[in-house]
Amino acid sequence: MAFTSMQEQLLYTKPLPIVLVLLAIPLYLIIQHKKNKNPYIPTEWPLVGMLPGMIANRHHFHDFAAAMLVASGHNVEVRGPPASSMRFFTTSDPENVRHIFTTNFDNYPKGEDFNELFSALAGTIIAVDSDEWRRQRTRIHYVLTRPEMVSSMEQSCRDKVADCLVPMLERMVNKGTPFDMDDLLGRIVMDLTVMNVFGMDPCLLSPDMPPMRLTGALDTLMQVALFRQCMPAFCWKLMKRLNVGHERRYADAESLLRAFTEERIARRIAGDDEPTGVDMLSYYIDDPEYRDDVTGEPTDFFTRTFVNFMVALRDPMSSALPWLVYNLAMHPRAVSALREELVPVAARKSSEPIVFEPQDTKHLVYQRAALFESLRLYPMSPIERKQVVADDVLPSGHALRAGETVLVSVYGMGRLEDVWGKDYREYRPERWITDNGDGSCKLRHVPSYKFMPFNTGPRSCLGKKVAVATITPVVATLFWNFDVEVMDSRAVEPKLSIIMQMKNGFMVKLKKRVHQI
Numbered sequence: 001m002a003f004t005s006m007q008e009q010l011l012y013t014k015p016l017p018i019v020l021v022l023l024a025i026p027l028y029l030i031i032q033h034k035k036n037k038n039p040y041i042p043t044e045w046p047l048v049g050m051l052p053g054m055i056a057n058r059h060h061f062h063d064f065a066a067a068m069l070v071a072s073g074h075n076v077e078v079r080g081p082p083a084s085s086m087r088f089f090t091t092s093d094p095e096n097v098r099h100i101f102t103t104n105f106d107n108y109p110k111g112e113d114f115n116e117l118f119s120a121l122a123g124t125i126i127a128v129d130s131d132e133w134r135r136q137r138t139r140i141h142y143v144l145t146r147p148e149m150v151s152s153m154e155q156s157c158r159d160k161v162a163d164c165l166v167p168m169l170e171r172m173v174n175k176g177t178p179f180d181m182d183d184l185l186g187r188i189v190m191d192l193t194v195m196n197v198f199g200m201d202p203c204l205l206s207p208d209m210p211p212m213r214l215t216g217a218l219d220t221l222m223q224v225a226l227f228r229q230c231m232p233a234f235c236w237k238l239m240k241r242l243n244v245g246h247e248r249r250y251a252d253a254e255s256l257l258r259a260f261t262e263e264r265i266a267r268r269i270a271g272d273d274e275p276t277g278v279d280m281l282s283y284y285i286d287d288p289e290y291r292d293d294v295t296g297e298p299t300d301f302f303t304r305t306f307v308n309f310m311v312a313l314r315d316p317m318s319s320a321l322p323w324l325v326y327n328l329a330m331h332p333r334a335v336s337a338l339r340e341e342l343v344p345v346a347a348r349k350s351s352e353p354i355v356f357e358p359q360d361t362k363h364l365v366y367q368r369a370a371l372f373e374s375l376r377l378y379p380m381s382p383i384e385r386k387q388v389v390a391d392d393v394l395p396s397g398h399a400l401r402a403g404e405t406v407l408v409s410v411y412g413m414g415r416l417e418d419v420w421g422k423d424y425r426e427y428r429p430e431r432w433i434t435d436n437g438d439g440s441c442k443l444r445h446v447p448s449y450k451f452m453p454f455n456t457g458p459r460s461c462l463g464k465k466v467a468v469a470t471i472t473p474v475v476a477t478l479f480w481n482f483d484v485e486v487m488d489s490r491a492v493e494p495k496l497s498i499i500m501q502m503k504n505g506f507m508v509k510l511k512k513r514v515h516q517i
């Protein structure tokens with residue numbers, strides 16, 4: 001190989017300084033690495049910050065973050081490359097959480113970034129703060145608490161379980177081959193979402209197993225939002241402009257969801273659809289606020305609001321339900337206790353197989369304990385994100401500066417030994433149950449700043465009751481009538497996304513139960 005004169009000059013005339021520099025760099029890096037005595041806290045390297053440690057641990061990111069927080073006393077500052085938006089104060093300290101989400105709520109909005117990260121939902125409740133958020137929240141709270149809306153949602157759930165879920169599960173028993181339970185539950189969740197939001201049944205839970213394009217599109221929104229959060233903003237914005245890579249997938253997903261939503265709205269306005277019951281759309285369809293002042297056409301905000309409703313209902317349920325079924329299937333003693341609680345209800349029913357309804361199960365202590373315990377270990381939103389408006393000092397003594405980003409590891413909070421005990425890794429619904437002293441028992445109260453899967457403070461979930469009323473009858477009907485055997489639990493792991501979904505689903509085999517009572 002021929003050297004240029006410059007290279008020759010460097011190599012032959014100044015070898016010593018070059019060798020020293022070449023030696024100094026790895027030496028510096030080794031010293032930096034050694035200085036970091038705690039193996040759970042990633043080393044901060046020049047130029048790239050803690051990014052290498054983050055990337056190396058991406059496959060078990062939530063466990064890694066939880067361990068890092070424990071190792072650092074529940075609070076740690078994570079710094080990525082200087083040009084990236086990766087500079088976060090991260091916490092799993094319940095007192096800090098209470099301060100951020102409740103006591104000093106106004107100082108910790110979601111921030112302007114949210115409208116960019118979740119651009120398909122820009123301006124809707126998930127992405128906005130202050131008065132606009134309050135206005136939308138009041139409205140949704142009103143809709144979700146109307147008795148006719150509640151009863152319509154419960155009716156949809158009852159019908160879906162009896163007419164679609166049970167026949168489908170029996171079919172799977174007869175086939176005798178393993179199938180992906182995550183996929184099957186994803187279908188019932190999407191059917192119920194579209195029924196509750198638009199009053200129409202997409203029939204995804206049917207024997208021909210139609211493609212789940214809408215659910216795929218919803219998943220893409222959340223996966224790409226995570227990607228956007230980890231990249232320097234100029235990078236993903238350039239990709240968006242060029243319509244390449246993840247950004248192309250995002251644009252396709254957004255178009256699909258918008259086209260579906262626009263069609264549902266247009267059909268309702270034209271009187272072309274026949275809603276299956278009362279639905280969320282019926283509370284908005286005649287509101288002039290959602291129409292263009294001049295043309296009377298539905299506004300873009302109307303579309304985004306209803307894409308957002310699909311996200312708000314579908315995403316958490318598509319996470320909570322499969323993890324609950326998985327946890328129960330892996331813990332036969334919990335299944336026995338769950339069935340035991342159902343015996344008196346089942347005794348009042350004559351159908352075969354027995355179908356449980358929301359009214360039967362939503363108040364039952366063990367059914368709820370099983371769900372909350374699963375949400376503790378697998379919270380739908382494993383990380384919550386807030387922005388700091390004005391300088392502040394947290395109860396832990398850490399000072400935050402205006403403009404900083406705070407991340408809360410909800411996943412880590414569900415694994416705090418101080419709160420949950422030494423056996424915090426175990427799935428044990430009994431930890432949620434306390435004795436009333438008269439032979440009966442009740443659900444233990446854990447304040448929401450310690451148990452955060454439904455969020456805490458003024459922005460907490462508006463659909464908790466609906467979630468319990470929907471999930472408990474599905475799970476009760478499944479486990480009462482069938483034995484569920486997980487085929488390979490080692491393949492079960494969370495996917496890298498903003499929401500805690502399963503990466504590979506979970507394969508099961510079903511057996512029909514007999515002589516239940």
Ligand code: HEM
Pocket residue numbers: 125126137140144312313316317320375380381384452453454455458459460461462463464466467
């Ligand atoms: C097990 C199921 C569910 C879980 C674990 C859950 C969890 C959550 C969480 C963590 C948030 C806060 C999200 C954030 O701002 O970062 C939230 C907000 C919300 N949830 Fe749920 N959710 C569930 C089901 C539902 C259902 C079924 C509905 C509607 C019927 C619903 C409606 C909402 C709404 C409207 C908000 C926005 C609240 C606000 O920003 O003020 N959720 N939920």
